[in-house]
Amino acid sequence: MLAQSQFEFQSDFQPAVQDALRFFKAGLGTNLHSVYVYGSVARHSAVSTRSNLDLVVITHRPFEDNRTTLMNTVQWRFQRSFPHVKGLNVKLALAKEVASLDSIFSWGFLLRQCCTCIYGEDLGECFGDYEPSWEIAKFWNSDVADWIRNGRQKIAIAKTAQEQSQAQIRIAKKLLRASYSVVMHKHKRWIDDPIECGEEFVRFYPDKQIEIDRLGILLSGRVIPKRSVVGLIDSYGQWLLKEYERTEFKIG
Structure with missing residues (x-):
């Protein structure tokens, strides 16, 4: 499991990343498998007031019963606490769907080539290096x-x-x-x-x-x-x- 001290992003966005991680850990508990950052924040090229925070959140099991409440709450928190972050985009997936051969060009490519794992088991490691094709x-x-x-x-x-x-x-x-x-x-x-x-x-x-x-x-x-x-x-x-x-x- 990756400790929070092991990842660093731009100073304007680091608190937002840490807060999002704390929120999903608290809201999903043992159902949370892993969390990833992608986009401009992952590339360290984010611009205050212009860039979104893009996350992939992977769970062990579906959570349809409280999914809407959870996502609405995190969006509200971000609008209130991090006005310099243009928006929060979250992709949700199940671990069993990601770590499959059917996902090699979709989740496999995204996690392996575009994401930084900030919590949990990095499923990007399930896939080999991709050649631009x-x-x-x-x-x-x-x-x-x-x-x-x-x-x-x-x-x-x-x-x-x-x-x-x-x-x-x-x-x-x-x-x-x-x-x-x-x-x-x-x-x-x-x-x-x-x-x-x-x-x-x-x-x-x-x-x-x-x-x-x-x-x-x-x-x-x-x-x-x-x-x-x-x-x-x-x-x-x-x-x-x-x-x-x-x-x-x-x-x-």
Whole structure:
């Protein structure tokens, strides 16, 4: 079992991580199997007021009877105690589902490549090292078309600058990471930071520099006229979907 003193994150986020861990240990007791941090906090690149705290919480048994109460309580605690943390995202799973061959591209990849275990038995160790491949890229971006459609809609219906800014950031992150996934099997590296994903992508597709630069502007949170944002999502999004199809045809 990993002691709390064995993990350190950025000073702005360390108390939030520790508080979340204490809460889940108290709320789940012996049902708690392990807890992991992923995303910008795990990468030590989180930005105060802009970054979420992303957690994976794995339990031995389902806890549907008090799940809603538990999650609502932890969300309330975070809004009150850590206003500089933009949000708390929690993925829940059962240990028996994670440690199975059926989860090799989903939970296995996430825990092994993207997470830091902060409590309990690290299930990432059940899986070997992953080589950057088209199969993994395809699995994790099978929902790109849905993201494009939903992102476009959220931009269009945003009623405030804050809503639009948040929607822009979400779709920009997805498109930048999905872009890198097209070349990941060539670059042979694991990259999660959206800006770095875009930079590496244009090394292989220099003709898309303008589109990647524009996605970087959306990622900054700067509010852009809706027509321009929707136009970018439509044009670049459709090109990206076709490039996925073309890559799948070549690699299979």
